[in-house]
């Protein structure tokens with residue numbers, strides 16, 4: 091009888107330990123199924139990196155996937171060049187149409203006391219060639235995203251994508267026009283401002299990586315149509331040089347500010363509600379549709 095009890099106890103023990111072993115294995119395999127993300131080794135900036143500080147200004151709305159790739163990449167890229175910098179994501183949270191130019195004006199106002207130059211930077215354009223120089227542009231605006239190497243835009247007066255200016259240069263031209271709600275053309279008007287102010291725009295040279303390997307152009311997987319609608323007299327009004335609006339009259343509310351890190355790279359995210367001057371730019375709202383017509 092005694093030996094029978096011992097055998098049963100032994101069997102129970104074996105059963106219990108195999109259950110525990112398989113539980114442990116299951117938990118372990120679950121944890122190893124979790125994909126490893128890229129962890130950048132990010133060095134802290136040093137005071138020996140020089141007197142200047144760059145504000146990377148990213149006008150933003152909705153492109154979260156692109157932001158997740160952009161932020162660690164640009165932070166690492168600038169650290170490699172020993173460029174002191176702060177990344178400002180200017181997130182438009184109102185219901186108006188996207189206004190890239192006004193967001194950059196706001197970004198400048200919110201960063202100007204901490205940074206003495208700025209990069210107007212698209213979130214979907216990653217610099218790859220380490221020779222693309224982001225240092226202080228003392229001789230005039232420096233257009234990093236040269237049409238010679240940009241994956242998409244090749245006209246000679248193109249100044250979009252990535253453009254560096256000192257605080258003084260940006261203020262000299264009164265920033266960017268606030269008239270451009272929706273997509274496109276604000277860069278061309280900004281080119282006219284810089285030309286009129288006789289600023290010397292320069293671009294990278296001695297770059298051998300060509301159109302395909304100088305930048306990476308991110309493509310959002312959820313294909314989003316750009317808002318290219320031209321409402322009211324928007325087309326004619328935004329074709330002219332705007333001597334009225336800019337940095338001095340951009341109107342906005344700063345809703346909140348958040349400090350976030352993405353793969354150890356820090357950003358300052360400002361949530362902004364732009365305020366529209368309806369008499370000047372009635373096209374700042376999305377078209378409400380043809381509901382009236384249908385009702386008739």
Ligand SMILES: *[C@@H]1O[C@H](CO)[C@@H](O)[C@H](O)[C@H]1NC(C)=O
Pocket residue numbers: 171220221222223224225
């Ligand atoms: C960028 O330009 C500055 C000033 O001309 C120079 O000192 C620096 O070495 C350059 N950096 C790169 C990465 O070419």
Ligand SMILES: *[C@@H]1O[C@H](CO)[C@@H](O)[C@H](O)[C@H]1NC(C)=O
Pocket residue numbers: 229230287288289290
């Ligand atoms: C632009 O460059 C020219 C010639 O190098 C120089 O004379 C002029 O002062 C520069 N303009 C500005 C605004 O720096």
Ligand SMILES: *[C@@H]1O[C@H](CO)[C@@H](O)[C@H](O)[C@H]1NC(C)=O
Pocket residue numbers: 334367368369370
């Ligand atoms: C809107 O623009 C008009 C025309 O330029 C200007 O006279 C007016 O002061 C602006 N309104 C506001 C609230 O800024």
